[in-house]
Amino acid sequence: MDCVAVGFSKNLQNGRVMRALVNEKDIVLWRSRSGQLSAWENRCPHRGMRLSHGFVRGEALACMYHGWHYDSEGKCRYIPAHPDLDPPTTIGIEKYFSFEKGGIIWVDIRNKTGGPPIVENLIPIRSMEFHCKVERVERVLTNFESPSSHKSTIRFYHVDQRANTVIVKIKPLGKTLHLIFQELPNFRCFLHALSADKCEVGQYKAISRCLDHLRRESETQLDILK
Amino acid sequence: MKCKLERAKDDWYPIGMLTDNKRSKHHATRLLGFDIVLETKRDGTFSVFCDNEPWHVMAAYGHVWTSPSKTPKPLFDVPEAEEYDRRFVPCGEVHVNCSPLRAVENFLDIAxxxxxxxxxxxxxxxxxxxPYNVKIDEKNDEIIATKVKFFQPQAAKSASDGIITDYIYRVPSPMNALLYKTCPSRDEVRDVIAIFVQPLDEDNCAVWPWMALYDDQSSMADMIEFQQLIFLQDRNILENQIPKRLPIDPKMEIPTRADLTSVAYRRWLKKNAALYGALTQMTEKNLEAKK
Known part of the structure; x- marks a missing residue:
């Protein structure tokens, strides 16, 4: 999988920093004050500190340990211990290709341009962590009936391998959902759920409850697949 | 050449405070990957056992020290521990999921x-x-950093305003470091703060801060709380450094002028083959080959 969904665009506001794992690689995602998105190796080359603990200063990301500033190109621009020093241009951080499409932040650690062909005009519903592998959720999805009184049912529709996405229908609401998976280490994964159809507030809640059931069912399945 | 564990066995390590009412009579802990037991006897003396084999044990600087070696090197000297007008404050332990060497290096860092x-x-x-000075004291083979000056809003529990604090740092052994800093209440003397690090293994340690201060105002509890706060803030850094072990070869991390002490520390560890908790380019290659 070249392109991995790491979260909803709306959940990373300007001036904020987050951590993401893409194919077991530790990544820092951050958005500058003006809104520019960057995805880098999550490590300050000075003393190895995870940059996801850092803070945004204007258009730069500052490391939490010694406050070194890195511009959006990943180049070190300022070392607070030596305010008059022009940092050597060799100090830089490995950048990864990232972009936003359909309300989702995607990271491509092989730095291939392009991206997933789907997910236009989708409405973000929920990003949730599951304590099981993606395969298990997919298995549960093939025949899933929510046990709630609402009797919402997820009907498997089809899989888009290119974007690690399962497209499902929720009955009786009649809504189409795109479930985009992000694999994580240690038998965990993220599920980013988006709706292809407009929903009313009550319908959002019904879908959200249905996803809660899906999670419970997936996490408590017998460990055939782990 | 001795392997890094054999080299590390020659030193003394702290494993508890001399006075600790909460510790059980048979206290289980770990040192250099060995499971050991610290036994406190009725008469207040101590024994240390590893697999029923007794280890050397001694009391110094508010702590119980042990060594796996039959012939350990002498413990470093802290002359200020004999100055009885000081208040001696063992601060308890802070467990940190990091290399013991990373903990010491962070203690030496002011930036x-x-x-x-x-x-x-x-x-x-x-x-x-x-700019400040760093040298190796050849006689005792210690790292000494002097004229380290920094502006501090609240340098100690007893400080009320910001002052320019003047530090001297001293690294007498790979896992112990001391600093001598301007005393907020008296010009002519210096407060001493030390960290004694117990290496549980190469990736985990217990840090035992110890202070010898001229402060007759603050309560013991307040002084300990102050130091604990500082170390908890450090822990958040130490547990998020990648890699966990201290990279010892140049180019693995990029220092700047302010890191003079840290650079000297890494060189000195390498020169002394004190590599327990360190990462060398060689070990990194081996790790990659195994993948």
Whole structure:
């Protein structure tokens, strides 16, 4: 999988920093004050500190340990211990290709341009962590009936391998959902759920409850697949 | 050449405070990957056992020290421990999921004060680290850093205003370090703060801070709380450094002028083959080959 969904665009506001794992690689995602998105190796080359603990200063990301500033190109621009020093241009951080499409932040650690062909005009519903592998959720999805009184049912529709996405229908609401998976280490994964159809507030809640059931069912399945 | 564990066995390590009412009579702990038991006898003396085999044990600087070696090197000297007008404050232990060497290196670093100990040991815009001196004291084979000056909003529990604090740092053995800093209440003497590090294994340690201060105002509890706060702030850094072990070869991490002490520390560890908790380019290659 070249392109991995790491979260909803709306959940990373300007001036904020987050951590993401893409194919077991530790990544820092951050958005500058003006809104520019960057995805880098999550490590300050000075003393190895995870940059996801850092803070945004204007258009730069500052490391939490010694406050070194890195511009959006990943180049070190300022070392607070030596305010008059022009940092050597060799100090830089490995950048990864990232972009936003359909309300989702995607990271491509092989730095291939392009991206997933789907997910236009989708409405973000929920990003949730599951304590099981993606395969298990997919298995549960093939025949899933929510046990709630609402009797919402997820009907498997089809899989888009290119974007690690399962497209499902929720009955009786009649809504189409795109479930985009992000694999994580240690038998965990993220599920980013988006709706292809407009929903009313009550319908959002019904879908959200249905996803809660899906999670419970997936996490408590017998460990055939782990 | 001795392997890094064999080399590390020659030193003394702290495993508890001399006075600790909460510790059980048979206290289980770990040192250099060995499971050991610290036994406190009725008469107040101590024994240490590893697989029923007794290890050397001694009392010094508020702590119980042990060594796996039959012939350990002598423990380093702290003359200030004999100055009985000081208050001696063992602060308890802070467990940190990091290499013992990373913990010592962080203790030697001042440039992080404004960002990690904000408004206590440092504050923006006072971030500049002025040139200072580092040398190896050949007689005792210790690292000594002098004329380390830094602006501090609250240098100690007894400080009320910001002052320029003057530090001397001393690294007498790979896992122990001391600093001598301007005393807020008296000009002519210096407070001593030390960290004694117990290496549980190469990736985990217990840090035992110890202070010898001229402070007759603050309560013991307040002084301990102050030091604990500082170390908890450090822990957040130490547990998020990648890799966990201290990279010892140049180019694995990029230092700047302010890191003079840290650079000297890494060189000195390498020269002394004190590599327990260190990462060398060689070990990194081996790790990659195994993948």
């Amino acid at each position: 992080h004060f404004p960002f990690v100990h904000t408004d206590i040991l440092g504050a923006e815009p006072h971030t500049e680290v002025m």
